[in-house]
Amino acid sequence: MVEEKTGLNLMALTVEAAAKLLALPPEKITEHVARGLPTSAEGRINLVQYAAWLNKELARAD
Numbered sequence: 001m002v003e004e005k006t007g008l009n010l011m012a013l014t015v016e017a018a019a020k021l022l023a024l025p026p027e028k029i030t031e032h033v034a035r036g037l038p039t040s041a042e043g044r045i046n047l048v049q050y051a052a053w054l055n056k057e058l059a060r061a062d
Contacts, residue, residue: 012044021047 008017015033019026029037029045037053039045 010047012040012042013047014044018045018047018050 015029019029038049
């Protein structure tokens with residue numbers, strides 16, 4: 001499991017951890033959150049939900 005090997009819970013990433021994992025600036029992740037990317041009550045990001053949200057946003061842009 002990824003969490004056991006890396007200490008990362010892909011279902012509860014901080015903005016900083018998501019940015020590092022995805023090689024994006026943290027500001028881009030924060031922008032996505034401001035535009036509606038779902039987060040937990042603690043402000044954490046589920047990587048699967050992020051992928052689904054990005055897919056929906058890309059489809060909307062077409």
